[in-house]
Amino acid sequence: MTDQELQRLVERISLTVFGRPFLHEARFNRRLRTTGGRYLLKSHAIEFNIKQYEKFGLETLEGIIKHELCHYHLHLQGKGYQHRDKDFRLLSREVGAPRFCLSTEPEQPVHRYQCCRCGHIYQRKRRFDTEKYVCGKCRGQLYLL
Known part of the structure; x- marks a missing residue:
């Protein structure tokens, strides 16, 4: 999946699930290691961990997109966009966004x-x-x- 395809996917999910347009940039960031994605407050861009898509597929990526779009839309509305905020927890539960992503790090031998x-x-x-x-x-x- 390219960055352009990711941009279209994020815009489509934003319109269908949230009923609001996504007007900023969505891109993959290969340097992300322990997180599925991140929302950048200053630029309103969203970065995604491409390893999540490569390892677990499109369904997992869509869940991460929903999670990051919860941060995005709540921040732009001036509501509580952090994980601990009630607005965020309600919206993420309403749209079916996961709270955590799966680990892409290989398991260490015991x-x-x-x-x-x-x-x-x-x-x-x-x-x-x-x-x-x-x-x-x-x-x-x-x-x-």
Whole structure:
């Protein structure tokens, strides 16, 4: 999907779901990592994470567009546009906009260690040297599962 196709999609969703035109710029931003999109207060532009579209498809992108359009329309109307505001929560529930997006970051592997003596299992994101560290409960030797 190109930026022009995204612009047309945002304009169409704005008219059909909100009944108001979207008069500013919508674009993809490849640098976004932990968020699905963002609404820029000064320029009124909306940026979207293209990885959300590539990984999860058009339906997820449409939900993110609805969420960001809630910020957009409420801000232009002078109402509460932040996540904690009642106006935002009501409008997002009314249009079916999701509150959170799915993670595009790859899941980190989990390393599991077990104590030889007491059998306690530890889960860690990083591997560690089992010669240096021992069980915190019984001081027993650990080994990687």
